[in-house]
Amino acid sequence: MNLLACDRWSRLVPAILAFAIGVIPVRAADDVIALKAARLFDGKSKSLVPNGVVIVQDDKIVDVGSNVVVPGDAHVIDLGDATLAPGFMDAHTHLTLDYSGDYNVRRLKELDLNVSEQAIIATAHARATVEAGFTTVRDLGSRFVGSREFVDVALRNSINKGVVVGPRMLVATKGIGATGGHFDPTSGFRDFLFGREPDYTDGIIDSPDDARKAVRFEVKNGADVIKAAVSGGVLSLTDEVDTPQLTPAEMAAVVDESHRLRKKVAVHCHGDQAAREAIEAGVDSIEHGSFVKPETLTRMKNKGVFLTPTLMATEWIMSKLENYPSALQAKAKAAAAARSDMFRNAVKLGVRISFGTDAAVFPHGQNAKEFKLMVDLGMTPVDALKSATASNAELFGIAQKTGSLEKGKLADIIAMPGDPTTDITATERVFFVMKEGKIIRNGPIVQQATKTTQPAEVGVPAD
Numbered sequence: 001m002n003l004l005a006c007d008r009w010s011r012l013v014p015a016i017l018a019f020a021i022g023v024i025p026v027r028a029a030d031d032v033i034a035l036k037a038a039r040l041f042d043g044k045s046k047s048l049v050p051n052g053v054v055i056v057q058d059d060k061i062v063d064v065g066s067n068v069v070v071p072g073d074a075h076v077i078d079l080g081d082a083t084l085a086p087g088f089m090d091a092h093t094h095l096t097l098d099y100s101g102d103y104n105v106r107r108l109k110e111l112d113l114n115v116s117e118q119a120i121i122a123t124a125h126a127r128a129t130v131e132a133g134f135t136t137v138r139d140l141g142s143r144f145v146g147s148r149e150f151v152d153v154a155l156r157n158s159i160n161k162g163v164v165v166g167p168r169m170l171v172a173t174k175g176i177g178a179t180g181g182h183f184d185p186t187s188g189f190r191d192f193l194f195g196r197e198p199d200y201t202d203g204i205i206d207s208p209d210d211a212r213k214a215v216r217f218e219v220k221n222g223a224d225v226i227k228a229a230v231s232g233g234v235l236s237l238t239d240e241v242d243t244p245q246l247t248p249a250e251m252a253a254v255v256d257e258s259h260r261l262r263k264k265v266a267v268h269c270h271g272d273q274a275a276r277e278a279i280e281a282g283v284d285s286i287e288h289g290s291f292v293k294p295e296t297l298t299r300m301k302n303k304g305v306f307l308t309p310t311l312m313a314t315e316w317i318m319s320k321l322e323n324y325p326s327a328l329q330a331k332a333k334a335a336a337a338a339r340s341d342m343f344r345n346a347v348k349l350g351v352r353i354s355f356g357t358d359a360a361v362f363p364h365g366q367n368a369k370e371f372k373l374m375v376d377l378g379m380t381p382v383d384a385l386k387s388a389t390a391s392n393a394e395l396f397g398i399a400q401k402t403g404s405l406e407k408g409k410l411a412d413i414i415a416m417p418g419d420p421t422t423d424i425t426a427t428e429r430v431f432f433v434m435k436e437g438k439i440i441r442n443g444p445i446v447q448q449a450t451k452t453t454q455p456a457e458v459g460v461p462a463d
């Protein structure tokens with residue numbers, strides 16, 4: 001071993017040891033890493049290529065393709081009969097929350113669990129998500145009734161600083177909605193239990209002027225993306241699932257103010273009327289879309305509005321109906337009965353689909369189960385993979401940095417066993433995760449930070 005190699009190993013070995021005991025993600029200093037696998041999906045192409053190679057230096061991809069020549073000094077990681085892919089991106093998560101258990105237990109905990117404790121629990125959700133191969137998420141709403149904390153902003157910043165292991169987050173803070181609507185955190189509680197009606201500082205608005213104030217307030221406090229609830233939802237106690245909840249003038253104000261500040265707008269929307277009005281207002285994505293009709297889907301396609309279907313959320317609620325009050329069960333059944341046809345229509349009509357799950361409605365880390373649901377409802381495996389990579393990067397506005405395996409992009413790279421185009425459930429078995437050149441996982445998870453299947457903790461309805 002020459003001196004140079006010796007020096008390289010002296011830097012690599014402590015890093016490998018640290019990884020083995022599950023402490024910190026590995027970054028082999030300024031070494032060149034060559035990742036090899038039997039196949040590679042670049043995020044954009046229609047098919048996989050054989051003998052995939054990605055060359056990584058620092059936080060970037062410096063070369064990528066089939067049978068790329070590996071530099072002599074590279075540290076080679078051969079992942080075998082696997083597929084390399086860009087890190088997955090989920091357009092709809094709530095990493096600070098967990099609604100996956102009993103609904104009423106969660107509502108009680110909402111009133112007694114300290115928000116600081118919930119922030120600590122959220123770090124485990126972040127780890128579970130990135131370990132599942134999701135290196136970027138759009139986190140669409142984080143609020144705690146009676147609290148002014150911005151836990152999603154704190155979590156994003158802590159991840160960016162390397163204090164917490166998790167995905168890159170684009171956060172929405174409170175989410176904007178109407179008094180008594182899906183996002184009103186006091187809905188369903190006795191009137192004035194919390195001493196006052198929520199206002200724009202809680203994301204609750206009742207006029208176009210309020211809408212602008214709420215957007216400005218959220219951006220001031222760290223929002224990367226704006227979320228609004230334009231129709232009712234499943235997991236809220238006092239509304240109907242498909243009624244419109246913001247006026248066209250309020251929606252127009254939300255979109256105009258957000259776009260002036262160069263923020264995209266994602267809207268929670270199950271109902272068709274609300275979807276039509278939101279599309280007219282110029283939103284960037286419709287979340288859920290359960291009851292959206294073919295004519296409305298055609299308008300979405302024509303205007304380039306993304307659909308984030310969140311099939312996993314409905315799937316989870318329907319499999320655990322006994323966990324929800326009867327009023328919510330009825331709403332869930334109605335949404336579930338409509339959404340499969342809606343999704344098939346969207347695929348047929350060529351609406352742009354953004355992979356998004358509503359993680360928090362189900363336990364964090366199970367995001368990849370959405371892929372099979374999409375494929376079962378008519379999407380091709382490659383299109384499903386694209387929706388979670390290059391397409392989402394475009395929706396998120398970060399396509400110049402990530403979302404595909406290309407020279408100069410950030411080294412967000414995952415590997416899954418076998419070929420996901422012949423068995424889409426391979427996406428559920430990601431075993432290698434690199435984010436910005438740092439290896440977060442290579443093989444089975446060494447240290448499970450927490451159980452993510454515990455009964456739900458705190459927060460207000462998301463779905």
Ligand SMILES: [Zn+2]
Binds near residue numbers: 092094
């Ligand atoms: Zn949600």
